[in-house]
Amino acid sequence: MSGAEGSYYVPEETRQPALLAVGLAATLFGFALSLHGNSAGSMIMMAGGAVAAVTIWMWMAHVIRESEAGLNSAQMDRTYRIGMGWFIFSEVMFFAAFFGALFYVRVLVLPWLAGEGNNAMTHQLLWPLFEGLWSPTWIPSTEGFVAATGTVGAWGVPAINTALLLTSGATLTWAHWGLFKKSRVQLITGLALTVALGCVFMVLQVQEYGHAMEHLSLTFNSGIYGSLFYLMTGFHGAHVTLGVLMLTVILVRSIMGHFTPEHHFAFEGVAWYWHFVDVVWLILFVFIYWV
């Protein structure tokens, strides 16, 4: 009774969720073991990761087959859209935790450490030389932390990366237009360009990290600047990677002839995700690199 308005597709029993849960748990459990020098840890982590990856692949393949078989009603399509929208909201809140930390540190913590407010004595007693600057070259105490020799400027690679991501948003929308006017060529070209731009972004980002580590000695260990810089841009990079993977899936599916102007939730879901990653980058660019 699929497809009929007012009815709903209830799937058969499925093995994948339990497998995926075990795979994810094994991945993290193995990671925790390996952090503490347990030799079995990395094995468990890789095995768990492999199980999770294969399961996700099978699960997605199954869902795509169902979609191509026309099992998805309009109601199901709405469910997917609602789900994706709220998933992206959860991602927004994940980044919000880090942006919250960034602003809290820059607006309050650093001035306080430099003696602002009622913290004059703290400043005098603990680290009287610290001036409260937002820079990895100045750390309150070098005990346990290694200061870097410089910061990553905004107007080199990061500015190019900003242009790349903004362009990729445009090519993706152009691909979407191609889908609407049934031009497979435009759809595929647009998606391929988007994937390529995403890949170039990642390559440049990796090079930038290499530069920062080698020439600026900027690491995780360079105090709060290094911590926020690497975790925030790193998580963003991880999201770009996931985005590129999803875009690649969409690209391959477009080449295989999937998606119609009326029925292409997967394309839109990935597009929303990609634009979200784009917006996060813009805020990162302003508050991590620029000001």
Add this chain to the structure above:
Amino acid sequence: MSTTATAVEGEHHHHGPAKGIGRWLFATNHKDIGTMYLWTALAMFFLGGAFAMVIRMELFQPGLQLVNPDWFNRMFTMHGLVMVFGAIMPAWVGFANWQIPLMIGAPDMAMPRMNLLSYWLLPVALLVLVSTFFMEGNAPAFGWTFYAPLSTTFAPDTADFFIFGVHLLGISSIMGAINVIATIVNLRAPGMTLMKMPMFVWTWLITAFLLIAVMPVLAGVVTMMLTDRNFGTAFFDASGGGDPLMFQHIFWFFGHPEVYIMILPSFGVVSQILPTFARKPLFGYASMVYATGAIAFLSFIVWGHHMFATGLPLAGELYFMYATMLIAVPTGVKIFNWAATMWRGSMTFEAPMLFSIAFVFLFTIGGLTGLMMAMGPADMQYHSTYFIVAHFHYTLVPGAVFALMAGTYYWLPIWCGRMYDEKLAKIHFWLSAISVNVLFFPQHFVGLAGMPRRVPDYPLQFADFNMIISIGGFVYGLSQLMFVYIVVKAIRSGKPTPDQVWEGAKGLEWELPNPLPFHTHTTPPRVD
């Protein structure tokens, strides 16, 4: 399509439950998944309860008799974590799974496969968490709030397993919440407008929003912990330019909405039960909806009241103080509405009603002590004493747990098609209601007299009260075994559920056949 044709086609398409263990391992049915959530939560309720029993045994007398201080710390830490993340939250998700589709006329949850993934992440995450007991360094001992630097610089290696356990629980909760929202937004029966939804569905919709908003923040803060512990970052280390207090800010940005995540569904359940047994419609339905929304909104902007004693700037203390007191307004709306619902009703006092009335009274005590602590200057006195322990246990035990008990007795006749033993359930209620007060009420007194929380030993003047508290705790703990007995007895040999379970019950879930078919509402009912 005629009704007959639909029914035939429905039978053809909709399979019954699978045989054997596969029914549970691979379930996509919201009822089966809800059942698994509920049993898991019950098991965790007893595990967390066992930890609490160790705490109360140790505190039965002054001095150290049962466990050393390290073990004591592990016990209250794991008690809190297991109860919050293993018992109360999953129990409400179990209720959501069972009840939301039945109450809004949906055939299942919107995403049945993701629903199963949400469930299975829960036991594996709890396994990761509890496995720390068997590792070198033993289980976390830094309190359920895992403040830095206790959880970073000074924690054992096992803290990393705790972190990943929290990550998995977070993924589970977020997916569960997305599913709830998609179900409520998209799968309501035709004619069921938002303002016709049952209160339980409304409260869960708002709870799900809170979950999606704050679980990622929790994931963020434990990730910062992870890198601080293992990769040399400085988030919570002032010597690197970070701030240990920043941990508390981020944690409580999650933590305060979290307490409403545990209590809002309780409000929903009580708002279902009181009208049934008072045989009157809920007083002020619309104001209940808006009050729930207001509480959810306020929950995001009051986290600093957990930090009055940390030396926040004065402006911050004042802001958080006034904002927190505002919560009393929508909460008061709810409590007065419940009272007005019962006013001049033809009340009868079956077990669900007894638990609900006790909820209204006892949760209000927890709410009022909350208001006392909202006042910053006064909170300096109460902070980190048994007064706060009394406060939040009043909101969570005779609050959330009583609502869970009430909801279970209320809907069990639908779930298993059999009635529970009303007489035993009433005994269970009176034992619980009396012992829970013996357990938690004197904690106000010892707290005001200055007994700090999280201590394995205490000065002599607190001895009498602590002995009373412990006796209350043992009685409360043991009487919960009765609950298991009553539920199992109902499932195995209860009388079949009559056509009309409760005289005053209204709603789609009461119009279904008994025993409940494996798939319900395969064609949506029409709501007028």
